[in-house]
Amino acid sequence: MISCILKTKSKVFFAFLFALVISFGALAQGASEQAEVATKGVEPGSTQGAEAGSADPAVLDAGASLFKNNCAVCHSAGSDVIVGPGLQGIEKKRKEAWLISWIKNSQALISAGDPEAVAIYEEYNKQAMPSFAFSDDEVKSILAYIGSQANVAAAVPTTVAGVDGATPGENVGTDAIGAVGGYLDIILVVLIVVLIVLVITLLLISSLLKNYLNKNRQLDEIDNEVVNQRFDFSKIYKSKAVRTLVVLIFVVVLLDLTLDKVMGIGIQQGYKPQQPIAFSHKLHAGEHQIDCNYCHTTVYESKSASIPSANICMNCHSQIKKESPEIQKIYKAIERNEPIQWVRIHNLPDLSYFNHSQHTQVGGVECQTCHGPIQEMDVVYQYSPLTMGWCIDCHRETPLNTEGNKYYDNLVKMHDEASKGAFTVSSNGGTECSKCHY
Known part of the structure; x- marks a missing residue:
């Protein structure tokens, strides 16, 4: 009888758990439908009939x-x-x-x-x-x-237009999606709390039921064994299988940590040196929206992006914040006719060939693709790992813009006959060893 009661209690628990999962799915579906309604008819970046200008x-x-x-x-x-x-x-x-x-x-x-x-x-x-x-x-x-x-x-x-309650300039679609995401997080937290409370409640009920049966019922031998069974934890750590499993887990974790350290040699991701002049990209590239090409003048034309000279700084700072201690360092460098000793952050090994203009000018790669959210950095750091695997993954995933370039016509034709995937940098030989290691 007691075993039947315990089985019934387990069934009730799993039935309640299943009901919670179904409820969560329904709530998520409803939230998604609300997001779809909120964003219906608003395409990203569209102006819905407004013309950006009549010029060519x-x-x-x-x-x-x-x-x-x-x-x-x-x-x-x-x-x-x-x-x-x-x-x-x-x-x-x-x-x-x-x-x-x-x-x-x-x-x-x-x-x-x-x-x-x-x-x-x-x-x-x-x-x-x-x-x-x-x-x-x-x-x-x-x-x-x-x-x-x-x-x-x-x-x-x-x-x-057409979204109820929208005020002029309000990004209703994006805000609605963000709000739905917040609601889903709240629902998930509530479900976790409910499950924890449910488990604690079941444990309390089991304890109360056990005490009640022991005090008020005459139990036969089988029921007494079920109600008062005890688990011997010593059997766990004395088991050879458990000890072997623990040793294996320890060895695997140790090997994983060792491999991570070995594979990380030479990778400077996160490198954030102190520069001789406190320069904020967040202020210049972010708030003032100064184009990268203004300071790094050869980023679209040369193998490497140039380091800005003091003269470029003085284009603005001959009039702006002249008394700032950091700006005074630029004046002193000019008076001494000495270059500013900027610390290089992004540095590839000599065995690797990399051309900035090939990526930025020809490939149209944005600065943030490799350098991260540079416009948000007060102090610049190496955002990407800059490893060979990272570069190869990019070459395998980045499609080439071949429209209007007859050079690619036969290559694209042969690629389409042999593969259904996009014509990527890798399709054009971008993963051959000699492309980067000459």
């Missing part, structure tokens, strides 16, 4: 590149003031011919006594804007890009 996309792309590489250091395309004024609506405030003359050679306009040029020069503390050898079409492409940014900003509220 090629002109906008050219203007965006010129702006980011030359203008974004001192100006924003919005209304924010960085070094110079925000350029939002500038194409409406000034005549195009005047803007072309100003961008090409602002000092010439100031010297000629142009009222608008002199007023801007005086307003921004007589900060001289560099002259740019742009053609008229290049300047027009920059102005078109700035105008397109205003159109995109104006179209942002329409991206959440």
Whole structure:
């Protein structure tokens, strides 16, 4: 009889556990449906009918590149003031011919006594804007890009049109998904707590039932053995099988730790040296959105990304934070005619060939792919392992953009006949030893 009671109690426990799992699945499904409804009709990055600008996309792309590489250091395309004024609506405030003359050679306009040029020069503390050898079409492409940014900003509220309760500019779809994720976490925690309480409750019931039966019932020999059975823990650690298993686990863990240490030799992931000047990428590349190419001038053109010289720093810091102790170190280096001794962080072995321009210019690889969220780092550190396996995995997974390049036509045709996968860097010989070890 007692054994039947215990079996029934176990069945009740597993039935309750099964019910909890089913309930959790239903809640998760409902939450997913809510997320689908919340994001229905809102595609990532879409403006739902709002046009980014009426200009030719090629002109906008050219203007965006010129702006980011030359203008974004001192100006924003919005209304924010960085070094110079925000350029939002500038194409409406000034005549195009005047803007072309100003961008090409602002000092010439100031010297000629142009009222608008002199007023801007005086307003921004007589900060001289560099002259740019742009053609008229290049300047027009920059102005078109700035105008397109205003159109995109104006179209942002329409991206959440049709979502109940949405306020202008609110990213309803993303917030809804984040909220659902938070609800699922809460549900999971609640279920874990319920299971723990359930186990404790069952143990208490078992203890109470055992005490009740011992005190108030006359048990036969079989029932008494079931109720009062005891588990001998000494049999566990005295068992040869258990001891053998413990030894094997210890050996496996020791070998794993040893292999990890051996395989980690030469890997400097997380390396974070102290630099001679406290320079924050979070401030420059993040908050001020200075393009990487402005400081590392050869990242798109050379085998290696150049280290910025003191002259590049002085383009801005001849006027900004001149009294800062860190900036004074740059002045001292210039006075002594000595280079700043920056500490190299990312360093591949000499036996490996790597070309920055091949990856950034030809392959279109973003800086963050290898260097991590550089725009969020106060102090730069090595984000990726930079191991051979890591590089090979990237070559195997990264598809090549072969559109419009006849060089790849036959290669892609042969690849498609032999394989159903994407045409990756590896498909083009990117994992051959001689590609990196010459």
